[in-house]
Amino acid sequence: MSDTFMSANVAGTSAKVAPRRHKRSLAHSKWPVLILFLPPALMLFTLLVIVPMGEAAWYSFYNWNGYGDPTQWIGFRNYQLIFRNGAFTQALINNGLIVLISLCVQIPLALWLATMVSTKIKGALFFRLIFFLPYVLADVAAGMIWRFVYDGDFGLVAGISHMIGVEPPFWLADRNVAMYAILGVIVWKYFGFHMMLFIAGLQAIDKSVLEAADIDGATGWQKFRHVTLPLLGSTVRLSVFFGVVGSLQLFDMIMPLTGGGPSNSTQTMVTFLYNFGVTRMQVGFGSAVGVVLFVICVTLAFSYKRIFMRND
Template sequence: MANATGLVSQESPLVETPRRPSWKRGYSARERNLGRTWPVLVLFLPPAILLFTIFVILPIGEAGWYSLFDWSGYGRPEDYVGLRNFEILLGNGAFRTALTNNGLIILVSIVLQLPLALWLATLVSNRIPGATAFRLIFFLPYVLADVAAGLIWRFIYDGDYGLVASIASLLNVATPYVLADRHIAIYAVLAVVVWKYFGFHMMLFIAGLQSIDKSLYEAADLDGATPWQKFTNVTLPLLAPTIRLSVFFAVIGSLQLFDMIMPLTGGGPSNSTQTMVTFLYTYGITRMKVGFGSAIGVVLFLICVVLAFGYRRIFMKND
């Protein structure tokens, strides 16, 4: 329609905005991004797939194949036994002990280690004198190599020359040989596990706490909320993704525990501190039962895959 100046207004339905032909419009943003990333994919993806296949897929397939043979590792596997290695494994008392110990480590990690890490994180995340120094002290055990930690605690637990022996001598009581008692050795290992890894989870929780908006706590203070109410109604809900991630790391790490057990107890006494990985090393590598050890590896792999994917699908699907 014409306005007062005699010009056609832009709102007139009779006037259409000219459109460029489709061949002149150019590419969309998605197509432009794909055009930029395609050379990168062609350059870096094939080597990554090749390395993953060589060092992950092929060893997994070979372990599954070797588990069907009674093989010592020398020559070619020829003595085919089918699922006999798995039958022997499931009937082995030491393997059941290893499974139980792994479950116990997971339980202690979730029930004791993570709450301890969360409690310390809430303390040292505040601006208190010496907070940075305390963070460093609590995180130092995790920085220490697992083998070194096992050797240190083996000396501490030593009933003749270690710290436990010195304390028992000062108190004038009988010296306990902790690592030589099959009934309490696993609890000594659990204490070392908590000491070694709680600092890692504490740092995760500190990172999660620092991402929480401080204005929420100020609003809770204005409403007269107690510290416990602020923790349960503000901190825990907003820290839930970090807690779920920490539990995931604790479970998977507990299943793979090996480096610290071997120098500390070697799986003894009487297989009382075996985990699935130390059991695999003891019976599959040192005794040259590669077929039997491959069966252990297959079972451990299946347990890890089921727990990892099941946990992520159930508890971390929205993270």
């Protein structure tokens, strides 16, 4: 009896030691990979990300046009000028509008269409392709296309206006309307990306859960509200994260559409940086704008991930 008990103890001890040895061997096997691949990655990240960020922060304290070495130290003067600039205030408001439209229109539209084309219906793949095509287009190309569409002389809107016998509108030239015209293009351009995210999330849902809801007599809305939407929680949070961060960095589409005009009514923070920093050769001022944009993006990104995505 004692021999059996001792054998059981030895077997149990061996079973505990074996996983520890296996973990140690895995840890030792990772070191060559880390030593081989981590230093080049860190070097590239330092050269392409950390160093430019540090230089931008340093240049933001100078009145510098980009030529020669910066010598005219002005401290926080550039930051004071930023927040006193009415165009930057308008850029902040416009970025807020873009975020709001992304959250309240673009993402709900993408989710609705995803629930429609994710089922096995005739033509579902065709509609997925059609809805996703705008996202495949380059932002600059999409901006040029819609600039022609909105053109009040020769564009599609002008043609339709002449057909119905009304004066064609010049939406991109009207400072009260131009931003809303751009918001429509933004929804058209990016909702396909969010739709594909939701389709992937819907396909990952266990069909037996939905079948159980059908057996219990749940309606379509009840299934979506109490089953589908909770199971899509991580996908929705990821989509919102992409929508917010992407809205703050919008640049490529606005430049061919309006360039930030008319009268700075369609400026975003990135177009403001380009128009007031790069094109006017005010590199110190532009660097300060870049630092402000970086702080806003990093603060929102880390706060959002900390609060809403900590369990994802």
